[in-house]
Amino acid sequence: MSGADLDDELKQDDAVAAEAEAESPAPESESLDEENRLKPEFVRNVMDALDEEDSDRVYELVEPLHPADIADLFELVNEDERLQLARSIRDLMGVEVIAELNDWVRELLIEALPADVVAEIAEQLDTDDAVAMIEDLDREDQQAVLAELDPEDRAAIEAALSYPEESAGRLMSREFVAVPETMTVGDLIDFLREHRELPTEFWEVFIVDAMHRPVGTCALSWILRCPRNIPLYDVMSRDQTLIPVDMDQEEVALRFQKYALISAAVTDSAGRLIGQITVDDIVHIIQEEASEDILRLSGAGDGDINEPILITVRARLTWLCVNLATAILASSVVGLFQGAITRFALLAVLMPIVSGMGGNAGTQTLAVVVRAIATNQLTDSNTVRMILRELRIATANGAALGLLIGGGTTLLFSNPLLGAVIGAAMVINNLVAGLAGILVPVTLDRFRIDPAVSSAVFVTTATDTMGFFSFLGLAVLTGLA
Template identity: 85%
Template sequence: MSEADLKEDLPEDEAAAENDAALETESLDEENRLKPEFVRSVKEALAEEDSDRVYDLVEPLHPADIADLFELVDENERHTLARSIRDLMGVEVIAELNDWVRELLVEALPADVVADIAEQLDTDDAVAMLEDLDEADQRAVLAEMEPEERAAIESALAYPEESAGRLMSREFVAVPETMTVGDLIDFLREHRELPTEFWEVFCVDALHHPVGTCALSWILRCPRNIPLYDVMKRDQTLIPVGMDQEEVALRFQKYALISAAVVDPSGRLIGQITVDDVVHVIQEEAGEDTLLLSGAGDGDINEPILLTVRARLTWLCVNLATAIIASSVVGLFQGAIARFALLAVLMPIVSGMGGNAGTQTLAVVVRAIATNQLTDTNTWRMIMREFRIALANGTALGVLIGTGTGLLFGNALLGAVIATAMVVNNLVAGLAGILVPVTLARFKVDPAVSSAVFVTTATDTMGFFSFLGLAVLTGLA
């Protein structure tokens, strides 16, 4: 029997599923990314205004892949793509869209259409869609929503950005702790308005305070007559509604949580956060500190160019000011450099190596602060550790550059000066790399934002000052 005959014998829905899988394979590479030739086919169909072909190409894709497609086509093609795929633009696609792409698409839709989409999303996803809209657009969309849905979203928007209140979902299952397992199973089966996906049931007392959790696997395996307070897990991790999302992610990581209850200041259960929400937070926070250290803004390739220029230019201007400070130190030794021009050739080596060493320490310390590895308890031990590392690296580099310089230029004193300066600047880099972010964190300033400027200034200034100053003190110049 041929392959064609086999396909004819398949039920219609199975044959359709197999055909969709084959089309999806044609569109994705081995790493599950959309193939360039597939994207080109979609763009060609968009250019020809062939909506039916666009629909046929996109229809087999997973919602997350459709969201990726919106990022890969040009900005002026996105609205046409959205119109072409019509009913494929479901809530799953909206929830997966890049923030900047989603904002542009949502702004182009009528308020009633956005309200309809928001009502179909989980509360946290609806908030993510609406929070970046202009205040007037927000009010217009909220006015089109059902009162209950509107109240939930307005309540979430009242919490600070990147807090548990913004991140949490208000769709959860909570029951009295006095209920039996059998009663709970009947409750879950009979109530159709419960969340479609959940892993735990929260047990609450008369004041709606969470007192424990029951995993669905426990419920299914227990006799019906057992009270929940006999089988529930009383030890639980509660998330204050105002907690920063980065701290929420750290708790999920530390305690291997699948979901966690969110409580208001009075301790009442008001929402839950699930691991799928935290995965997005971890992804965001993982790259955020690195981007902040470099002053590159959000680092999103879909961010408007004007915002990116503004973010980068701000820090470049700050770095320009620090460069002027460093150059003023060089200006103090103009006479020495004029007498011994070789100093001008070698001094960038000292400052450059110090800057690299400071960046290494700074990256480690900022990460340690962000992940709660560096606390008041071990700060002094961390300072001594980085001091020893800086001393070892500075000595090794000093011996290497000092020996090479002495042999290359036939001047042992010059080699000794640059070697000593290398050790001094590496020590400064190591200490600045830890003391600057720790100090900023103590004053409640994000160390990822401001540390690099201070550390770079310290290493450049001290690099030039130590090398040129030693050259003058030793009579080299």
């Protein structure tokens, strides 16, 4: 058979196989639905087996799952069954599962394990994952686990724990490949093949000078395609993004996003290479920071459904008490116009519309501005332009809503003056909402206060107070009441 005939036959076989694969539906997973989530009936089966204390059945059900799905299963079973589940699938509780667990769930499981077992797990994890597991433990438990670690691992984890929370030092991994700039491509290839203690996964090699300061990077794809005699100094990329060890993780994520990084070198105060951060860590940070900002805007705390109820109550109640105080302030404005409301009771019916619409408009602006600050879209260079933009939007929206509610009020109550008053109040309050929605978070950010935490309270107070004051005040000034 000729080469051409063989190629034709292989192509025909591939086409037949592809057609058969397309016609036959993929087998449906017994545990996962079409959106790759654990099926409710599968979770019930596991919980039933746990209730019956049938460890063999639990193991049989869980064994086919991916480590990430096993981690999800721990969140879905009842809290009092998680330790029993861990005992039933002890052989499956590898480092991949531990690394994927929700923080609160992992803390519950880790606290129930002896210190030597936790240390054994930590030694198998990458440094950043081991730090994430140990940092949530109590000080006493931390010391007990650290005492069980090998000296080298203990030193690395203790060094990471010495950096501020949510900093690059906590996030970085100390497993990386760095070689001197004097090497050739051939030297590097030989080094990678012969060295037994390299990280299991990496995408680029860091090139360092005699002071161990990064001077460039070489992607593995470049190394494999270059002749062996070429010096690394001639082929390395000098355009690299260095991450200071004390940089906040949110800023690290922004740099990865802006420069499309796969990995980046972390340097100490002297500029020496001490670690690396990879994009898989950044994916978690981006999700965590985005969720954190949204939840902080609502004052809902961490918002984790696995968080202990007492901690959740304390976090939410704090901001609810602040909101109660601001609500009293807004109601005091209404109290100034008791006489007007008594003379014309219809004002009490309509005034929540003005304050409510202003609050919604302020929340819209606030959400846009907080996101712009978090992503570095809003800076000192364009703040004035942003303020003018939001004022134009607020004027347009206020005018449209004012005409709508003013016209509807006129037709419904046959009172053109009342329609004009509520329409004008709607315009005024929308302008206040637009200004407050941008000025409050920008001002808080200037004072190094997280705008996602406190902005909503101030914006809501401004729109409620001005909504009542503008509507009731205009009603008095025009002689409507």
